[in-house]
Amino acid sequence: MKFSYEVEGGNFAKAGNAASNVKKVLKQLNVDPKIIKRIVVALYEGEVNVVAHAYKGMVLVDIDPSRIHIRIEDEGPGIPDIDLAMQVGYSTASAMVREMGFGAGMGLPNMKRNADVIDISSKVGEGTVVELTTKLTS
């Protein structure tokens, strides 16, 4: 089963839309709340990343009984050094974004911690694709 959500760059009011919808779906599928939480936390972080850094993006979700696959793709500045971005506390967020309580440098590390598999690819000046895969049963 596939779902897709658009993400608008700069609009923090709507960050979390995809996460809330996916959460609603997973609850109806009788997925363990602990697993739902990991998936939703990772997706929410991903959405905030797109809103904070990119111009626009898409969240593509594919669910089958064994696993959920989430692809978060954006058109944006890209990540020059993915290893550096994966470090806890490293952030390129602007002062404005930090003032809103985001940009603590926890985004990608938090996503990694909450997904079974994370795959990141990025082109500077074009955009970033983050893919998250998590098993639905423990």
Place this chain on the structure above:
Amino acid sequence: MSEQQFYHALKVDKDLCFGCTHCMNVCPTDAIRIRDGIASIRKNWCVDCGECMKSCPVDAFYVEQDDFEKIFNFKYRVAVLPSVFIGQFSKQIKECEIIDVLKGLGFTHVVPAEATVDVINESMLDELKSDRDKPMISAFCPSIVRLIQVRFPGLVNNIIPIKPPIDTTAMYYRELLQEEGKSADEIGVFYVTPCASKIATVKSPVGDDMSNVDGVINMDFLYNKVYHVLKTRSNTQFSCEETVPYLSPKGLNWSLTDGEASQMTGRCLAIDEIHNVISFLEKVENDEIINVDFLELRACDQSCAGGVLLTENRFLTVERLKNRAERINASGKYVQNISDAHRQLIKNNNYVGRVEPRSMMVLDEDMSIALKKMERVRRMMCYLPGIDCGACGAPNCESLAKDIVRKEANLSNCVFLQRMMEKSKKLDPQHSIRIIEKTWGKDRLDKDCKKKGAKDEANM
């Protein structure tokens, strides 16, 4: 998942309900359907918040209570009275006058429901130091506990398992009377409830099967009785002197918004009104709320002052209670008089048993079947109009689609799809009338000038 039936005090009067959609549309858990022209409540989905009762234009909802005469089955008749009862009266009426009137009605003892809050507060503060998931959530409002069980099962471990004060207060006064030598079966403890959910806790406590309360009396019923006596008495007939304050300022404010949050430590938030609570819990679930230690969540706007069974305006009730608390504070007369032994007794009986999740959102226990059902729901949504008119007897198109995969409704329940089916000759117009009558009752569409808003409306 537990198949246990849950006690609900909220009932529908089948003679008064004429099958409109107000309650169905406001229900925060989508628990109401219209069948045969009458609102029916899904017991396992209902959280007793009372939104349906507040929205009903013909007062068809009522809260089941015990017969008042039942108090006379006991020699000692204790009324456990929440502070919001007192808050409904203006400051000209002293607490002792209200208590005297209640005694005149038949009670031998009138005790404040919040008498044990100091001890409860201590237990909650101890729990706040435990390693439970944060933000920790108060178990004060039974509707909120049930809401978390059915809609936010992932948050049940955030609930602080400390009972609201009613139960320990009932137990404490029962103990005091027994210590005075009164025998247990001569003591009847009656709770004066401000809402439907508190009753449900007394009758079937979440995670706890013993209750110290013998019966429940609706607050509006007793308010009318007391107010009547106060209004019709002669001025000299009653006079009483307030010797010691009835309740501590903390106790008076406990059931109001911020009553608990202001007494906890760390970063605390108080949120009232069930829709506000739901949108906040969505964020808690996404881990969007960080560094909050304690959440006080109440189903009613203005917390218990907004309970469905209160008569007076909730904002006035809050103001009056706060003023009473201020006056007691200023007098400096209130003394906490629960003995150490009793404090220990209360603490030992404070705990709610385990609060189990019982999600009502699951389409099927089996994940792959649930997935298939959800795919069906999404396919049906391509055809359903998305108007959410409620004419099918379900609150919105998506609910109808889910009812269909649960085999509780049919696609032809949708009045718009009926028109489309008639157009393509798949449905006989006589048949679609029969379908509508099944949802809305026979003769529901006949001319009726007595209905609300019609020319011969029978005002009640």
